[in-house]
Amino acid sequence: MGVLVVQHVREEGPYAIGEALLVAGLRLRVCRVWAGDPLPESLAGVEALVVMGGPMAAHSDAGFPARRAELALLRQALAAEVPVLGVCLGARLLAVAAGGAVRTGSGSQLGWGEVRTAPAADRDPLFAGAPERLRVSHRHGDTMELPDVAVLLASCERHPVQAFRVGGSAWGLQFHLEADEAAVDAFVTTFPEEAATAPGIRDTAPGEPAEPAPYRDLVFGRFAALVAARAAHTATRTFFAPRADAWEARFAADGPRYAAAVARMGLLPGQTALDLGCGSGRALPALRAGVGDTGKVFGVDVTSAMLMAAAREGRAGPACLLVADCNRLPLPPGATHGIFSAGLLDHLPAPPVALREWARVTASGGTLLLFHPSGRAERAARHGRPLSPDDPLGEPNLMPMLDDNGWQLVCYEDKSAYFLARAVRVADEAHN
Structure with missing residues (x-):
């Protein structure tokens, strides 16, 4: 099955994440939730799970019929140590799956903005070596509270949780580090009213995505390498982890x-x-x-x-x-x-x-x-x-x-x- 990508809306594809995974020789299976694609019930054969963004609420089933199934997959991934990357909505779902909480924030955060890496980022498998200040693309209104098992990797004043890790193989990014020029153009074209609330986003779009490119490639390249290196072990874990509780009795x-x-x-x-x-x-x-x-x-x-x-x-x-x-x-x-x-x-x-x-x-x-x-x-x-x-x-x-x-x-x-x-x-x- 390769890497399972859960895509909630047409315009929010994996972009730079998908490119990094393909360069590493990995296959992508995109589950288009917006088009009615069914989610698998288990992660058998899945080498990694990537959950993209969307306008739905991670803390409510309203307007989000796939929410519980996605949380179940994320919990399976955490139990079996399947590499996970959650972006925006995907990050908030990961936080909930790990025992955290999500709530409506103090207002939407939209457009290009700065986040700061936390001290733990220096030792993180993906973020080590990234600059202290990252200029990234935002599009979210909800915020989250991390569970005790999570490690904060980046934050900003308005929404303190911007990046985090759960365990040794699951990461959540509140911001859109994957956004390249095509992604920004798709957002501005598809959601003109929302884009209008961020003055200058259309004018700066052609130049902005180039700024985060070096650390974007660093983070996603490391994630892809980790997925490829762990593929054989991931297959073993996805088979045995769901069976562990009943193994002895069997x-x-x-x-x-x-x-x-x-x-x-x-x-x-x-x-x-x-x-x-x-x-x-x-x-x-x-x-x-x-x-x-x-x-x-x-x-x-x-x-x-x-x-x-x-x-x-x-x-x-x-x-x-x-x-x-x-x-x-x-x-x-x-x-x-x-x-x-x-x-x-x-x-x-x-x-x-x-x-x-x-x-x-x-x-x-x-x-x-x-x-x-x-x-x-x-x-x-x-x-x-x-x-x-x-x-x-x-x-x-x-x-x-x-x-x-x-x-x-x-x-x-x-x-x-x-x-x-x-x-x-x-x-x-x-x-x-």
């Missing part, structure tokens, strides 16, 4: 199988063990039992919602839970003695890269246990497909892949009731 019967698999790792007291792609943490208690009170256990997952589910199940006690990329682990070489991974390797875009990284953080002689509580054939049949000869977990594929990336396969079992492959980390000199 697979509760698998607990004994996980414990039996962990027992075959041969962990010793005082060692360090990782569960990569740990989900709700079914293997973590068994890993803790293996390394004892003096050992260390880390549960690693890219989906925060899954780690929150693990914490609710009481598994933050047996393990330290980390949000991390399993292809770039925040650990020094040789830090662990055992890696447990259930149902992860064959879903990664580059399994050899992952295996090499896992070997980097594993001491010589350490164990890698790949596991699934059902066999390959059973899983394929459940999904209505035949076994693929290219399946990375197939023994003819897995053995050389392990061998090329620092591991030696010592046990391979593909039963109807489970899949298990055990490998040992070979010394680098032996591997070379």
Whole structure:
């Protein structure tokens, strides 16, 4: 699906935002709310969510039938850490979705005006390096109160909240930084009466959009790069985040199988063990039992919602839970003695890269246990497909892949009731 752009009125398209996303190689799907396009019910397949402006009120359903559906999508995006950019109305909807409030302001703010960046902008992934004073295009009358989870990035006297960030991947812009000359011309032509309340806007329009161009390109270029860099992780999060709350109940019967698999790792007291792609943490208690009170256990997952589910199940006690990329682990070489991974390797875009990284953080002689509580054939049949000869977990594929990336396969079992492959980390000199 690419980047979902929600457009409320014909004239308020993504303009410079869309250009930056296209330059980054991303695809746009524009949902024209004004033309009756239906909003998707979920963000499956969505790499980012961009919500544009419009004359509707973010705090009222009156004249805004799509409001609740848009808020639901924004809440899904926040929960799954999907990159979000909200502009004008989109920014106010983002504030409401995050727990803030929107109200009618002291009067409309229209035309070109100055905003000042806040101290936090210096450390922001999008706004770092932007000048302290930005001259931008305004067209709004409502104002907002940010929730505690938001970080203020820019303000002005009349409407104090002009730009903000929620978490690490959602931004709201009250102003129209995306406005280029085409956008200004569309506004002046389509809304002449409103434009007339801002004296000189037509005369200054040809020159004004060039002024914010450098930081406009900086901000939107960084957003597009962030979307592209996180695309694979975003797909994982949009799949697992909505399922996190029910994950444990759905697979509760698998607990004994996980414990039996962990027992075959041969962990010793005082060692360090990782569960990569740990989900709700079914293997973590068994890993803790293996390394004892003096050992260390880390549960690693890219989906925060899954780690929150693990914490609710009481598994933050047996393990330290980390949000991390399993292809770039925040650990020094040789830090662990055992890696447990259930149902992860064959879903990664580059399994050899992952295996090499896992070997980097594993001491010589350490164990890698790949596991699934059902066999390959059973899983394929459940999904209505035949076994693929290219399946990375197939023994003819897995053995050389392990061998090329620092591991030696010592046990391979593909039963109807489970899949298990055990490998040992070979010394680098032996591997070379």
